Amino acid sequence: MPARCSPPLTLDCEVVQTRSGAQAMRDKLSGELMHPVGPLIESERLYIAASRLALRLKCSSAPLVLWDVGLGAASNASRAWLCAEACAARPLRILSFDRSLAALQLAVRPEHASAFGLQGSVGEAARGLLEHGRHESAHCAWELRLGELQSTLRDALPDPADIVFWDPFSPRANPELWTCAAFALARRGCRPGATLHTYSGATAVRAALLLAGFAVGVGEFVSPGKYATCAATAVDDLSQPLTRRWFERLARSSAPFPDDAPPDALERIEALPQFAR
Numbered sequence: 001m002p003a004r005c006s007p008p009l010t011l012d013c014e015v016v017q018t019r020s021g022a023q024a025m026r027d028k029l030s031g032e033l034m035h036p037v038g039p040l041i042e043s044e045r046l047y048i049a050a051s052r053l054a055l056r057l058k059c060s061s062a063p064l065v066l067w068d069v070g071l072g073a074a075s076n077a078s079r080a081w082l083c084a085e086a087c088a089a090r091p092l093r094i095l096s097f098d099r100s101l102a103a104l105q106l107a108v109r110p111e112h113a114s115a116f117g118l119q120g121s122v123g124e125a126a127r128g129l130l131e132h133g134r135h136e137s138a139h140c141a142w143e144l145r146l147g148e149l150q151s152t153l154r155d156a157l158p159d160p161a162d163i164v165f166w167d168p169f170s171p172r173a174n175p176e177l178w179t180c181a182a183f184a185l186a187r188r189g190c191r192p193g194a195t196l197h198t199y200s201g202a203t204a205v206r207a208a209l210l211l212a213g214f215a216v217g218v219g220e221f222v223s224p225g226k227y228a229t230c231a232a233t234a235v236d237d238l239s240q241p242l243t244r245r246w247f248e249r250l251a252r253s254s255a256p257f258p259d260d261a262p263p264d265a266l267e268r269i270e271a272l273p274q275f276a277r
Contacts, residue, residue: 012102015112023115025073025103030173034072034103040117042199043075046228047165048083050197050220056162057087064092067161067189069149069177070168071098073107074129077142078122080165084140085121094142095159097152101130101144149177153185160191166198171205171258178205179258183212187233196231203250205229206242208258210269217241235274247275 016026018033022041025034048054057064068077077096084092107116108126118126125142128135133144145152149168164186171178178200186196197219198205209216209231217238219228232238247270250256257265269275 012100013106015106015115023112025107025116027103027169027173030169032169032173034075034169040075040079043079046199046220046222047076047167047197048079050228050230051163051165051195053080053083053163054087057084057090057092060090062090064090064162065159065191066092066094067153067156067164067186068094068096069153069164069166069186071096071101071104071144072167073103073116074118074126075116076165076167078117078126081122081125081137081140081142082117085137088139092140093159094140095145095156095161096129096142097145097149097156099146099148101146104130149182150185153182153189157189159189160194161186161189162191162194164190164194164196166196170200171202175259178208179260180208180211180262181260183208183214187213190233192233193237194233195237197228198231199228201227201229203253203256204258206246207250207256207261207265207269210242210272211257211261211265215241215272215274241274244275 012029013025013027015023018024066080071077077094080092080094104126106112108118108123113119113123125135129142129144135142145156168174168177176182196214199222206216206229214231215235215238216229216231218240219230222228230238235241250269251266262268
């Protein structure tokens, strides 16, 4: 069941202006910025466009299920909501996961709503999510799953995902959310044909996804020399799968795996079908 809570505004985060002039949410504990390029620009490019959400909303009549891991200020989920409203075709169901609502509570305030794209109907949806844990329109149902990710993801397994947006803070700030175990839980919750999208292109993150049972590829451009990651239940659903050349770099890496990787992780990855192609 979706969470039903609207806790008081906390001071865990603040809105700051980046060097580019965009407003972004900063977590005070870790010092990390959410969507430092700009919340709307990054969400559209790394998640909405990369997942081909608009196209997938038009290719069937059955509801499309999106797991939004790392709700934050709802930049990704709110763009998905607007995409569903614009397509007016296949219904979208968004399950947003987080352990805190502080960023979203701050983002919907009148002085910040415009910068975070939370005006009009999508702002109403976000406020409904905060107040009731759920908000519905004719084309989209948005639900909140509040708590520690390991337990809330397990609770969500009966609602398998077609698309996963994996957007928590970095492995430095949240190491437990970038492990083989965390990605294995996500993999268990994916339907055949599902894809997972994340801003991280770190070697250890891609290795963890591979060990969890995903096929893994290069995602969208982030910044010079840095690319996001796209994973899928089948390698044929990737436009740019990791190649043998990437595996050779993995074998030379000084920090190739997360802490919970098995001792024979390198051998397991080398044996995967995508590296035999």
